[in-house]
Amino acid sequence: GPLAVPVFTEVLSPFDQPPRASVEEAYDQIVQDLEDAADLLEGINTNGRATDVAAMAILSRVNFYRQDWPAVIEAADYVIEKFEGKPNGGLSDDVLNCFTVGTPDPEVLFAVLSDATDDASGTLRGYYRIASNAKFTIPIHYLIKIGVHVAEDDARSRVDHAFINSGGKVYSTKFDVEYANVPVIRLAEVYLNRAEARVHQGDGAGAAEDLNVVRERSEAGSYASPATLDDCETERNVELNLEGDYFHNMRRLQKPDFAMDINGNKYNWDDVKLVFPIPKTQLDVNPNLLQNR
Numbered sequence: 001g002p003l004a005v006p007v008f009t010e011v012l013s014p015f016d017q018p019p020r021a022s023v024e025e026a027y028d029q030i031v032q033d034l035e036d037a038a039d040l041l042e043g044i045n046t047n048g049r050a051t052d053v054a055a056m057a058i059l060s061r062v063n064f065y066r067q068d069w070p071a072v073i074e075a076a077d078y079v080i081e082k083f084e085g086k087p088n089g090g091l092s093d094d095v096l097n098c099f100t101v102g103t104p105d106p107e108v109l110f111a112v113l114s115d116a117t118d119d120a121s122g123t124l125r126g127y128y129r130i131a132s133n134a135k136f137t138i139p140i141h142y143l144i145k146i147g148v149h150v151a152e153d154d155a156r157s158r159v160d161h162a163f164i165n166s167g168g169k170v171y172s173t174k175f176d177v178e179y180a181n182v183p184v185i186r187l188a189e190v191y192l193n194r195a196e197a198r199v200h201q202g203d204g205a206g207a208a209e210d211l212n213v214v215r216e217r218s219e220a221g222s223y224a225s226p227a228t229l230d231d232c233e234t235e236r237n238v239e240l241n242l243e244g245d246y247f248h249n250m251r252r253l254q255k256p257d258f259a260m261d262i263n264g265n266k267y268n269w270d271d272v273k274l275v276f277p278i279p280k281t282q283l284d285v286n287p288n289l290l291q292n293r
Contacts, residue, residue, distance in 0.1 A: 003290060019288040027066050034059040038078075048103075053079055054110040057185045060193045065252055069197040076194035079109070083187065089213040090187050095156055095239070099174045104181050109190070112182040121180045128175040128242070130166060137169040138242075141260070146241040147234075154220040156238050172242050188214050188239050196232040204228070211235050247274075 004026030006018035021029075034055050041052040060075035083090025083106075092098055092107045104111045114120040127136040138148075147157045148170065156162050164171045195210035204226020211231060212222045220238075223231050236249060250258040250269060257266035259274055267273055275292045283289055 003292075006289075017286040017288045020290055027062065030062055031059065031066075031071075034062065050110060053082055054185070057109045057187070057190050060190050061185060064193045064197070065248065067200075067252075069200040072193050072197035073201065076190050076197070079187070079190045080194070088217040089191070091191075091213065091217045093217065095188070095218060096162065096173065098183050098186055099180050100177055101179050101181065104183070107187045108181070108183045108185075109187055110184040112184060114179045114181050116179060119179060121175065121182050124175040124182065125178065125180075128172050129178075130164060130171050130176070131178075134171055137171060138163075139260070142241075142246075143170060145246075146238050154215075154238065155218040156220070156241070174242055183243065189245070192232065192236050192239060195227060195235070196229065199227060199229050199232060207232065214239055 002023045003020040004023050005020060007021035007025050007029045008018055009029070012018065037050070038052040038055040038059070041050065041055060044052075056075045056078045060072050060079065063069075063071040063075060080090070087093075090107065092105045097105045098108050101114070104113075112120040114122075125132045126134070128134050147154060148159065148163055159165050159170070162173055164173060164176075191210045191214050195207040198204070198207040198210065207227035208223045208225040208231075211227050214235060215222060233249075233253065237246060240246070247259070251274070254269045256268050258269065259267040259271070261267075272293060278289055278291055283291065
């Protein structure tokens with residue numbers, strides 16, 4: 001079956017050549033590490049560093065991709081309950097508030113901080129920010145996926161707000177702030193994780209409630225109950241656009257021909273060309289690392 005990175009919990013010697021672990025072994029270790037982190041961090045003032053809430057948010061994501069739906073709900077509940085009674089369910093008034101300088105918005109549960117000394121967002125600005133002569137314009141097929149062509153009332157998709165049309169080319173404004181922090185996971189994603197898990201567990205009404213928390217903060221209206229898996233996919237595409245989720249989610253959903261290269265060639269979710277090869281230098285050092293095929 002598919003292989004992951006080597007997994008080891010003890011210090012290796014310079015001559016050890018560990019084999020690649022199975023995907024399940026890697027998942028098991030990641031889950032254990034995040035659960036341990038949450039236990040150790042609970043009640044600790046981390047002075048702006050990782051928290052138990054951040055660990056549990058990422059755990060909800062890991063279990064989401066593992067498709068362990070009860071575990072997704074358990075981790076998401078832990079996170080969302082911390083924001084009980086907050087306006088917008090704890091979400092910012094505007095998703096763009098999550099892409100700013102300085103102290104991150106409370107919706108951002110974990111982020112890579114950026115400033116003039118340590119510019120973590122430089123590559124993103126180089127690709128997306130018009131003031132940085134952006135190298136990346138958004139193709140039509142992706143704009144359709146995220147609703148930019150129809151969602152006039154959705155702040156996440158408005159061309160005068162979340163996107164800019166310059167000379168017929170469309171750019172995102174998420175990364176349009178110099179030295180902006182880079183969110184690793186936001187509370188909105190945790191709601192989306194729980195929504196899909198609830199559908200799989202037969203709770204379409206609860207899923208609609210979660211989706212509508214995310215939609216209503218962007219003035220996008222509400223879904224009727226019960227929500228469906230298609231509703232969950234649509235909301236994920238729109239809310240998390242250009243945040244690194246789409247590619248992995250399309251592979252999780254085993255979508256055909258979803259990936260496209262610069263020459264217009266399309267690739268199915270399981271095409272080996274969508275997986276980085278292990279560098280030959282590493283294979284030479286450790287022959288137990290089997291190449292991706």
